[in-house]
Each structure stands twice: as structure tokens, then as C-alpha cells.
Amino acid sequence: MMAIAQDRKIPAPEPNPETQAFWDAAARGQLLFKRCTACGELHYYPRAICPFCFSDKTEWTPASGKGKIYSYSVLRRGAPVPYAIAYVTLAEGVTMLTNIVDCDLDKIRIGQDVRLVFKPTDGGPPVAMFAPV
Ligand SMILES: [Zn+2]
Numbered sequence: 001m002m003a004i005a006q007d008r009k010i011p012a013p014e015p016n017p018e019t020q021a022f023w024d025a026a027a028r029g030q031l032l033f034k035r036c037t038a039c040g041e042l043h044y045y046p047r048a049i050c051p052f053c054f055s056d057k058t059e060w061t062p063a064s065g066k067g068k069i070y071s072y073s074v075l076r077r078g079a080p081v082p083y084a085i086a087y088v089t090l091a092e093g094v095t096m097l098t099n100i101v102d103c104d105l106d107k108i109r110i111g112q113d114v115r116l117v118f119k120p121t122d123g124g125p126p127v128a129m130f131a132p133v
Helices: 020-027
Strands: 032-036 058-062 066-075 083-090 095-100 113-119 127-132
Touching: 020 032, 020 058, 066 095
Parallel strands: 095 127
Antiparallel strands: 032 058, 066 083, 066 113, 083 095, 113 127
16 A cells, blocks of 8 residues: 655644744745854754753754655554654754655655655644655
8 A cells, every 4th residue: 555645734833032033934935944153063943042052152044955864753543644754864964853745655764865845834834844855
């Protein structure tokens, strides 16, 4: 049986002052992460305080949208439609928890090249997900 990922209903994210710029960018089709100008480390999800050195000197950085699947899991039970959650490592080196979409769920593999796609949410800004290249 094929297990093509279907679009599922995604609850609207709730932007706050720390993440407003992130969601504004998402609405424009751009994925942002944070770079710390004190220690140089990248992080995602975006936070006001660097999780590596606790500096507040962080800046928004646009992602190219290219990445690789680091690990994944296909959820088939307890969800209206099966879907894949994954850690994707972006070309820039930061890893994010996301979904793999627009593909056969049975053909997802670790190390696979993926590209950024935005999926609509239920009345909120779109969320960044990834599809096989
Ligand atoms: Zn830092």
C-alpha cells in the first residue's frame, strides 16, 4: 500500500514578540533562523537568548531552504492522516524539527536531500516543512 503524505490540518502558530519576525518572514515564504554574534553559533527554533552562550546578541539569518534528513519517524496511529516528523539539517548547519511532506512516506530515508516548502495553517502564518528534492 502506498502511503502518500496527505495535507493535514495544522493548527495556527501563535507568534509572540520573540518570534514575530520569524512568522512575518514565513508569510513571505522565507525561513529564518538565528545566529549569535557573540559566539557565532546558529540555533533553531529562534530565541531571544543564545542557547549556547546566553548572549542576547542574536540576529535573524535567512535559510537557503536546502537540507538533509537527519532522522525521521512516520506517525500512523492517533493522527487523522499519517505524516512524517523529522529532524532536517539545513545547508547552513542548523537542525530543525519539521515534517516531510509531498512524498511517499515509505520512501523517506536518512540522508535524503530535501527542500523547503511552506504549508498553510488553520488561520495563521504558514509553517516550514520539507519535501524530497
Ligand atoms: Zn552565543
